Amino acid sequence: MARVRFEPNGIELECSSEKTLLESLVEKGYQMCVGCRRGGCGICLVEVKSGEFELRPHAKELITQRSQTLACRAMPQSDAVVMLCEDNKFKRSGLYRWLERAGKAGTQV
Numbered sequence: 761m762a763r764v765r766f767e768p769n770g771i772e773l774e775c776s777s778e779k780t781l782l783e784s785l786v787e788k789g790y791q792m793c794v795g796c797r798r799g800g801c802g803i804c805l806v807e808v809k810s811g812e813f814e815l816r817p818h819a820k821e822l823i824t825q826r827s828q829t830l831a832c833r834a835m836p837q838s839d840a841v842v843m844l845c846e847d848n849k850f851k852r853s854g855l856y857r858w859l860e861r862a863g864k865a866g867t868q869v
């Protein structure tokens with residue numbers, strides 16, 4: 761498990777080192793702007809402020825700087841801080857907020 765802080769929102773989540781950032785976000789009821797979810801489009805590109813990530817297969821040309829990674833491919837291997845770009849700031853989904861109010865968040869529906 762790794763503790764990952766998502767800026768500029770400042771939200772911190774416990775993320776499995778065997779799941780991608782995107783999978784962890786979705787599992788906890790957040791949604792962000794994504795495209796292919798397979799490392800081929802670059803829409804989920806985030807800036808890495810700190811931390812180590814293992815990357816699932818992806819199009820190498822999408823990551824042009826050492827400080828970048830793809831939320832749909834990156835699995836955190838240590839505590840980390842990532843910066844979401846203006847276009848992919850995430851938010852909690854309406855369904856998850858409803859499940860939270862009903863006391864059923866985190867259960868299978």
Ligand code: FES
Pocket residue numbers: 794795796797798799800801802803804805830831832833
């Ligand atoms: S959603 Fe396409 S590379 Fe992540």
